[in-house]
Amino acid sequence: MTYGLRKAHKLIWLLLIATAPLGILFATLGIKEPVLTDSNLKISSASGDRHLIFENEALTTFLDPTGDFNGIQIFVKQPLPSPAAIAYGVSLAKPKGQFLGVLDKKGVYNFKVDKSINEIKIYDEIKEETLFNIEILWD
Incomplete structure (x- = not known):
């Protein structure tokens, strides 16, 4: 040099x-975007019309059928097996499902759905496999 x-x-x-x-x-x-830690992710118990419909080590799902807004709230507590997980609302009229949104990381996801939806399917588009089927029972 x-x-x-x-x-x-x-x-x-x-x-x-x-x-x-x-x-x-x-x-x-x-x-x-603030970094989400386990201490930030507090899952409150079911209250009022909101009730628990599914819970395991990775997900907790609540149904909130109040008025015109029928809400599904999904808490992703730990990373899902697939980074390409997509939530679909499945009904008898739409067996393939209505696209609700992408579940990509730990956090809280809120979706507005019809009462015609009777199942939430969390699907991996890359591997083409169903990760979770969450049955919804409307009161």
Whole structure:
């Protein structure tokens, strides 16, 4: 390496050492979504019209049939076996299912559904297999 290359090499490394921490700082400040931990994920018991319809180690599902809004609330407590899990609302009229949303990470998911839906199917699109079938019994 010549003297000019050594000098340029040293200058580039000094600039990288100075700017890398700033880049990390700005990257962490740029995260808009708060990080969800287990202590943040508090599952309250069923109350009022809201009642539990399914629970296992990975999911807890509540049904909230209040007025015009028929809500399904899914708590994903730990990462699902598939990163491509999609929730479908299955009814007799739509056996393939109505797309509700994607369950991609730990957290709380709220979906608005019709009373015609009698099952929630959580499906892995990549492996083409059903992960969970959640039966809904409307009162």
